[in-house]
Structures are given as C-alpha cells and as structure tokens.
Amino acid sequence: ELKVEQNPLFLSMQEGKNYTIYCNYSTTSDRLYWYRQDPGKSLESLFVLLSNGAVKQEGRLMASLDTKARLSTLHITAAVHDLSATYFCAVTPMDSNYQLIWGAGTKLIIKP
Amino acid sequence: DSGVTQTPKHLITATGQRVTLRCSPRSGDLSVYWYQQSLDQGLQFLIQYYNGEERAKGNILERFSAQQFPDLHSELNLSSLELGDSALYFCASSVGAGVVNTEAFFGQGTRLTVV
Numbered sequence: 001e002l003k004v005e006q007n008p009l010f011l012s013m014q015e016g017k018n019y020t021i022y023c024n025y026s027t028t029s030d031r032l033y034w035y036r037q038d039p040g041k042s043l044e045s046l047f048v049l050l051s052n053g054a055v056k057q058e059g060r061l062m063a064s065l066d067t068k069a070r071l072s073t074l075h076i077t078a079a080v081h082d083l084s085a086t087y088f089c090a091v092t093p094m095d096s097n098y099q100l101i102w103g104a105g106t107k108l109i110i111k112p
Numbered sequence: 113d114s115g116v117t118q119t120p121k122h123l124i125t126a127t128g129q130r131v132t133l134r135c136s137p138r139s140g141d142l143s144v145y146w147y148q149q150s151l152d153q154g155l156q157f158l159i160q161y162y163n164g165e166e167r168a169k170g171n172i173l174e175r176f177s178a179q180q181f182p183d184l185h186s187e188l189n190l191s192s193l194e195l196g197d198s199a200l201y202f203c204a205s206s207v208g209a210g211v212v213n214t215e216a217f218f219g220q221g222t223r224l225t226v227v
Contacts, residue, residue, distance in 0.1 A: 102157065
C-alpha cells in the first residue's frame with residue numbers, strides 16, 4: 001500500500017524558533033510537493049521537488065528531498081505567526097503519472 | 113488565483129437530495145482530481161480523471177459519481193445526501209501524463225452543508 005506519513009501531525013511553537021516537518025513515503029518517487037492550507041481555504045502550492053537532493057527555499061521555509069531515504073523535510077527558520085497553517089506533502093509514484101498520494105497534514109500553530 | 117474554477121462556492125441542501133459540483137481546470141490541464149475535506153476525515157482523495165477517462169479511484173462512495181467532459185470540465189454528483197457528507201469539496205487540476213511535473217492546482221472549493 002502506498003503511504004505518505006507526515007510528522008508531527010500537530011506542532012505548536014513560539015515565534016523565532018526553528019523546526020522541521022518530516023514527510024516519509026513508501027513508494028519509489030522523485031516527485032514530491034508541499035502545500036499550505038489556511039483554515040477554510042484552498043491548498044496553495046509551496047514547493048515542487050523533482051530530483052534527489054533538490055532543495056528549494058522561499059522566505060523562512062526550505063524544503064528538501066532525499067529519494068534514497070524516501071524522505072522530504074520542510075524546515076522553518078525563525079518562525080513568524082503568519083506561517084501558522086496546515087502543511088501537506090504529496091508524492092507521485094515513479095510508475096504513475098496520474099496519482100498524488102497525500103500525507104495527513106501537519107497543523108502548525110506559531111504563537112507570538 | 114490558481115486558474116481552477118469551482119462552482120458553486122457554497123451549497124446548502126437537505127438530506128436525501130442530490131447535488132452537482134462543477135469544476136473547470138486550468139487551461140491546458142488534462143487531469144482533474146476531486147477531494148473531500150472534513151474535520152474528522154482530513155483530505156480524502158475521491159477520484160481522478162485524465163482527458164475524459166477515469167484514472168484513479170480513492171475513497172469515493174457509491175452514492176457519488178463524477179465525469180469529465182470533452183471540454184475537460186468535470187462534475188461531481190452527490191446523491192442521497194447524508195449529514196456526514198457535509199464537507200469542503202476541492203477540485204484540482206494538473207497537466208497529467210507524459211510530463212515530469214504533476215503539480216496540482218486547487219480550486220477554492222465548494223462548501224457543502226447537508227441539513
């Protein structure tokens with residue numbers, strides 16, 4: 001069974017701190033996506049990681065992909081309240097151009 | 113704006129009724145995905161179409177059905193509605209097969225309330 005597991009599922013942290021969200025997947029893949037969702041809103045694409053060792057950064061967020069370990073990380077540097085949201089990772093299996101397999105999401109609350 | 117259009121934005125209906133949700137994908141996208149998001153179930157993949165054909169099926173109930181039309185818009189039909197069907201229904205689109213990047217772009221969702 002194809003699985004994408006995120007941890008933690010819930011994270012409460014103070015502004016200014018650093019933290020990492022992990023996304024493990026069980027299938028061979030070199031295509032991984034990170035999305036952000038604000039409460040009651042749609043999902044917004046954050047990062048597209050398409051090869052082993054890919055690293056992308058946008059502001060205080062940095063995402064990386066290790067296809068050998070089947071692991072992606074989303075690192076938050078010096079968190080600010082505006083980053084409070086739920087973050088999802090999703091994977092396209094190597095043998096499929098059609099599917100996106102989703103993690104359960106990590107709800108991130110950043111306290112001022 | 114992702115370029116994916118969903119209508120209606122809000123829908124309130126009674127139990128036992130049938131509704132149709134509509135999705136227009138981004139220009140050029142061949143794949144359409146439907147998702148259900150509720151507080152207790154999280155983001156659930158329902159079904160995917162690629163260029164008019166069903167490609168992947170998730171946790172879609174038999175009371176639900178979907179189709180993708182020749183102009184690539186898609187409709188999700190929900191029938192014999194129950195209170196538990198109240199949720200946000202998202203449509204997403206991506207380019208689809210034959211390309212490396214299958215990044216999906218999401219519509220704003222339809223909030224369905226069954227009373």
